[in-house]
Amino acid sequence: MSGTSSALRPPADAVAPVRHPDAPAAGELLGAHYGECFGCGGEQPHGLHLEARAGEGVRITAEFTVKPAHQGAPGLAHGGVLASALDETLGSLNWLLRTIAVTGRLETDFVRPVPVGTVLYLEAEVTAVAGRKIYSSATGRIGSPDGPVAVRADALFLEVKVEHFIDNGRPEEIRAAMDDPDQVRRARAFEVNP
Secondary structure (H helix, E strand, C coil): CCCCCHHHCCCCCCECCCCCCCCCCCCCECCCCCCCCCCCCCCCCCCCCCEEEECCCCEEEEEEECCHHHECCCCEECHHHHHHHHHHHHHHCHHHHCCCEEEEEEEEEECCCCECCCEEEEEEEEEEEECCEEEEEEEEEECCCCCCEEEEEEEEEEECCCHHHHHHCCHHHHHHHHCCCCHHHHHHCCCEEC
């Protein structure tokens, strides 16, 4: 994006992202990383229930339907909900890198209103990596993958250790996630923190 702040421009020594060999295959549905996640969790009654799929390289696609609970102005999606959808989509990219990372900065451009009932189609990619910093961008389109652009974002994610969540999360949820007998679910609960 031409108006991107300097904090979101990769430094000269940044490298191209490399998809991890164990990343989900292109076309594979990523599923929720945590049931209570507002962005992707199925246990959130008013959540986005965003569904993301791995793409080629270090790209993903995602979609969600704007529900009445997501309104800001009458009949239109709340800007914060749209920013959450972009953040969730961008955060899901880290699954392709097999990196635990958190959002450090998110800049969003709201191009056009998104009506309730609309399916928002999102596409995101990691553009560069510099040490612990992961640079990415996303676009959301109305009605179809090639529909009119409604929102865009650039983001900076920071790689963290799992202790970031343990030290900062609410103890009841951390304990429940860590005590989950399903090893895969337990590991995935800490993969993304939009």
